[in-house]
Amino acid sequence: MKKILLLCLVIFTVNFSFGQRGPRGKVKALKIAYITEQLDLSTKEAQQFWPIYNEHEEAMENLKRNERKSIRAIKEANGLENISEQEAEDFLTNYVSTEEKKFLARKQLIKNLSNVIPNKKILKLVKAEMDFNKRLLKQLRDRRRANQ
Template sequence: MNKYIIVLCMLFTAFSFGQHKRDWEKIKSLKVAYITEKLALDSKEAQEFWPIYNEYEEKRHALSRKDHTQIKDKLKNSDALTEKEAKKMLSLKISIEEDEEELDKALLLEVSKVTSAKKALLLLKAEEDFKRDLIKQYRQNKGGR
């Protein structure tokens, strides 16, 4: 799940450049509808699921920003990086990866409590399918490969 979320975040970040906030909101709305349909959430499940998922996405996004600002931006000048700085950044990267993994685990456990274990697993598939469909649509709109 970790790799898929990272790719999805990167895709959303890349897609948002040159796009309007309205387009970003449209993608979010499409994702909500897509996941709700794929998980076949009833109204009670949806009421409990979406606050959990939205909080997860906010925390995931914060970790992604932290990774980007504290590690990836600094790697652009990797020639000037000392070994001490590299060790510190490596330690931070590992910590961020561990935080992401814990966040993923917590999401699955919480979702399984408010829906079912099966729907928690279906969430993984739904996220992957949404990402794949979004990439496919993006390429078609850009006349891509």
């Protein structure tokens, strides 16, 4: 019964928090529900897990947002052919730096979570995220095929 109440609380909170944000909010809500189901967190674990995980997700989103800005800047310069060698070097330096930051953020997430949930559940989280992303990409591909 506690698990059902916890799942309902998470879904309600997610819908309330992300309901105004359109498709991305819906994807985040589905991801949270999927992770909640896969990890089978106790109430105490969930209370400690979600703030750590949400902070990590926010940091990753900021890194990805900056990455997208760099890519848009290249597109606005009319593609790779029209940027200078120095601009290409700057982009690559930024790219490597961003990838390092993502790695360090992921490493910190695992360290922080190891104080909250068992290592097996952290592995379940890694698998759940990969499975969720695969399912999401499959649904997008299927929708594109259906619309053609």
